[in-house]
Amino acid sequence: MKRYLFPGALVVLALVYPLLVAGSPVWERLGALVLLGAIGASAWNIVGGYAGQVSVGHSVFFGFGAYSAVVVYTHLGWPPIAGAPLGMVLSVLLAAIIGVPTLRLAGHYFSMATIAVAELVRVLSSTSEFLGGAQGLGGPAMPRTVFDLSFISATPFYYIFLAVLAFLLGLTWWIERGRMGFYLRAIKDSERAARSLGVSSGRYKLYAYMLSGAFTSLAGSLYLCMFGFVDPESGFGILISVKMVVMAALGGAGVLFGPLVGALILVPLEELSNSYLGGRGAGLTFVVYGAIIVIIARFLPSGLLSLFERRPARPPAAKNQPASGHAD
Amino acid sequence: MTKATRRGFSAGAALTVLGLGKAASAQPAPVKIGVIYPLSGNSASAGNYSKMAIEVGADVINNGNAELAKIIPLAKGGGLPGLGGAKIQLIFADNQGTPAAGQNQALRLISEEKVAALIGAYQSGITLTASAIAERHGLPFLTAESVAANLTERGFKWFFRTTPVAIDFARAYSTFLKEQKAAGQKVGAIALVHENTEYGNSVASVIADQFGKDGLPITQKIAYSANSSDVQPQVLQLKEKNPDVVIFISYTSDAILYAKTMKELNWKPSIMIADNAGFNDPAFLKAMGSTVEGLVNRSAYSGGKPGSVPAIFNELYKAKAGVELDDVSVRGLQGFLVLADAINRAGSTDPAKIQAALRATNLPAEQMAAGYDGVKFDDKGQNVLASSVVTQLQGGKYVTIFPKARATANVILPYKGW
Numbered sequence: 194m195k196r197y198l199f200p201g202a203l204v205v206l207a208l209v210y211p212l213l214v215a216g217s218p219v220w221e222r223l224g225a226l227v228l229l230g231a232i233g234a235s236a237w238n239i240v241g242g243y244a245g246q247v248s249v250g251h252s253v254f255f256g257f258g259a260y261s262a263v264v265v266y267t268h269l270g271w272p273p274i275a276g277a278p279l280g281m282v283l284s285v286l287l288a289a290i291i292g293v294p295t296l297r298l299a300g301h302y303f304s305m306a307t308i309a310v311a312e313l314v315r316v317l318s319s320t321s322e323f324l325g326g327a328q329g330l331g332g333p334a335m336p337r338t339v340f341d342l343s344f345i346s347a348t349p350f351y352y353i354f355l356a357v358l359a360f361l362l363g364l365t366w367w368i369e370r371g372r373m374g375f376y377l378r379a380i381k382d383s384e385r386a387a388r389s390l391g392v393s394s395g396r397y398k399l400y401a402y403m404l405s406g407a408f409t410s411l412a413g414s415l416y417l418c419m420f421g422f423v424d425p426e427s428g429f430g431i432l433i434s435v436k437m438v439v440m441a442a443l444g445g446a447g448v449l450f451g452p453l454v455g456a457l458i459l460v461p462l463e464e465l466s467n468s469y470l471g472g473r474g475a476g477l478t479f480v481v482y483g484a485i486i487v488i489i490a491r492f493l494p495s496g497l498l499s500l501f502e503r504r505p506a507r508p509p510a511a512k513n514q515p516a517s518g519h520a521d
Numbered sequence: 522m523t524k525a526t527r528r529g530f531s532a533g534a535a536l537t538v539l540g541l542g543k544a545a546s547a548q549p550a551p552v553k554i555g556v557i558y559p560l561s562g563n564s565a566s567a568g569n570y571s572k573m574a575i576e577v578g579a580d581v582i583n584n585g586n587a588e589l590a591k592i593i594p595l596a597k598g599g600g601l602p603g604l605g606g607a608k609i610q611l612i613f614a615d616n617q618g619t620p621a622a623g624q625n626q627a628l629r630l631i632s633e634e635k636v637a638a639l640i641g642a643y644q645s646g647i648t649l650t651a652s653a654i655a656e657r658h659g660l661p662f663l664t665a666e667s668v669a670a671n672l673t674e675r676g677f678k679w680f681f682r683t684t685p686v687a688i689d690f691a692r693a694y695s696t697f698l699k700e701q702k703a704a705g706q707k708v709g710a711i712a713l714v715h716e717n718t719e720y721g722n723s724v725a726s727v728i729a730d731q732f733g734k735d736g737l738p739i740t741q742k743i744a745y746s747a748n749s750s751d752v753q754p755q756v757l758q759l760k761e762k763n764p765d766v767v768i769f770i771s772y773t774s775d776a777i778l779y780a781k782t783m784k785e786l787n788w789k790p791s792i793m794i795a796d797n798a799g800f801n802d803p804a805f806l807k808a809m810g811s812t813v814e815g816l817v818n819r820s821a822y823s824g825g826k827p828g829s830v831p832a833i834f835n836e837l838y839k840a841k842a843g844v845e846l847d848d849v850s851v852r853g854l855q856g857f858l859v860l861a862d863a864i865n866r867a868g869s870t871d872p873a874k875i876q877a878a879l880r881a882t883n884l885p886a887e888q889m890a891a892g893y894d895g896v897k898f899d900d901k902g903q904n905v906l907a908s909s910v911v912t913q914l915q916g917g918k919y920v921t922i923f924p925k926a927r928a929t930a931n932v933i934l935p936y937k938g939w
Contacts, residue, residue, distance in 0.1 A: 426619075
């Protein structure tokens with residue numbers, strides 16, 4: 194069964210990775226960072242990849258998740274992770290509020306609307322005293338109980354993130370194979386055609402958007418647990434949205450493992466280029482980082498996973514997506 | 522912007538100091554100090570200037586400076602005598618302006634580079650995440666410029682801060698005004714004008730508290746949005762009440778607006794104070810310098826008399842960076858010197874010994890590159906001798922007027938303006 198080879202190898206590698214790099218905190222942490230990036234990008238993939246609605250404002254959900262976690266700590270004294278469900282519920286509501294008017298917009302206009310909403314929330318959050326204003330809020334400085342998730346090593350985070358990612362990918366796989374998956378792909382290929390065949394496109398786009406928002410929010414809460422701090426820029430900043438899009442597009446948007454592959458390339462590239470070039474202070478990091486993205490986008494516009502999708506037996510599902518076109 | 526081009530110019534020169542750590546074979550292993558700064562992103566300009574200031578400091582310790590050696594024992598050259606002449610090797614890391622990158626880099630410096638201590642990280646939020654990693658690994662972290670009040674309230678044992686914070690600024694203004702009152706100036710009515718985000722609100726409330734304790738009456742408080750395109754209403758409010766002293770807490774574009782509008786409406790107080798930030802920006806001075814003659818400000822940098830520590834460091838820094846030391850770069854330099862002094866006294870790179878040495882730090886005012894009264898840490902790691910000097914714009918340049926010991930010029934009052 195050749196088609197299970199890649200996912201199978203990935204699962205085994207994922208499970209033993211911390212053992213392979215044990216003793217090197219930097220590599221342990223890198224594993225956790227890759228998974229965290231993959232959670233965010235996979236969450237984005239549901240609406241941006243499968244449904245083809247390219248949101249460039251997903252940081253709004255990420256920020257809701259991060260702030261929910263830190264707010265339950267700051268104002269109630271709870272462990273930050275307890276804020277994760279709150280963030281997810283709020284994000285679903287927010288997705289409904291944003292989605293109903295904006296999902297009617299087509300193509301670039303939807304992307305622009307999502308950017309506008311995220312920027313609006315970022316500016317508002319920087320004037321809110323409740324959210325710590327421009328200075329941001331910090332999580333528990335010293336671990337009080339194990340629920341504060343303040344570990345010296347990144348390995349516990351690694352396995353937490355791995356479990357979340359596995360659940361999210363499982364859910365996405367289930368959707369992909371079910372009715373909703375077909376609807377979403379139909380909407381992406383041609384919304385008008387899908388509607389004429391009786392697909393309630395508005396409703397399914399909204400479902401995808403709400404689900405995507407909920408898991409992006411969870412990524413934000415997990416981020417806060419690991420880093421212990423959020424301010425308007427690191428919560429709602431546009432760079433966070435862009436990274437999700439780039440990761441998914443790089444690996445293959447609308448493909449189950451696409452965002453994970455994107456994260457596997459981008460996150461280490463980002464960390465290692467900063468580690469080895471950042472100290473020289475000439476901004477060289479971003480030159481190298483950007484150049485590699487440009488090269489991949491130029492030669493593999495449908496993402497790296499398109500390399501594996503060239504077999505004629507399978508329909509060319511990942512080809513010529515508008516999603517990867519936007520992210521270039 | 523001129524700052525950006527200057528940075529490009531000096532990037533090449535900045536690399537040369539890095540080679541200093543590689544010493545002859547008889548030398549003890551160099552002491553590595555991790556330096557985390559924003560070397561790219563929004564604050565890259567400040568980060569790169571601070572980086573150069575710290576490189577100047579390391580160069581003085583490693584290679585000596587005859588003039589400074591008369592005042593600062595470590596400036597004799599030949600590295601750290603407490604560690605058998607080990608040289609200092611700086612390992613720089615870029616925090617990219619994000620709390621996540623700052624924390625990741627802190628971990629790398631600790632675990633891969635095995636640095637003896639960390640210094641950084643400019644932005645308060647990044648200092649918060651980076652120092653949390655240092656705390657968990659039990660390694661000293663010194664911040665030379667992050668001023669957020671909560672940083673020293675976390676109960677950390679490995680965290681130290683040399684920079685003055687809002688309360689120190691407030692004390693400097695308060696003492697300065699009381700002195701002026703004794704000299705016959707009227708300070709019976711004081712107005713506070715501040716922008717309405719975190720920075721303006723927090724500094725204003727600290728100043729109000731301190732002035733309340735010191736019996737200086739704040740009769741008017743005006744909050745405004747730094748983005749506003751018109752400040753006539755605010756200036757008219759001031760004109761109506763006509764206070765003796767006005768303290769502005771503003772960013773750059775609003776500072777320019779206030780200076781313009783006050784001239785247009787022809788109103789000025791007899792003492793006008795600006796809380797650094799916007800009023801210190803070279804862009805402000807360029808645009809409005811001639812209309813705010815006599816403006817009182819604060820700074821951690823005081824030029825000092827020729828032959829003083831700040832004056833000598835300023836010459837060295839100018840040769841490297843092409844600009845004079847300022848409020849930010851001098852605080853970075855001072856933080857590094859404090860850390861180097863502690864490692865030297867610890868006589869070891871053992872983190873616990875460096876921590877103990879930092880706790881026992883007691884540096885006198887005359888050894889300061891920055892305008893502090895010295896360096897001595899309290900239980901929370903805050904430098905209790907941190908202070909600001911008060912400066913005044915005289916002839917288009919800021920000169921130090923207070924405290925007396927560091928003053929390079931006399932106070933000229935009342936405020937002249939245009």
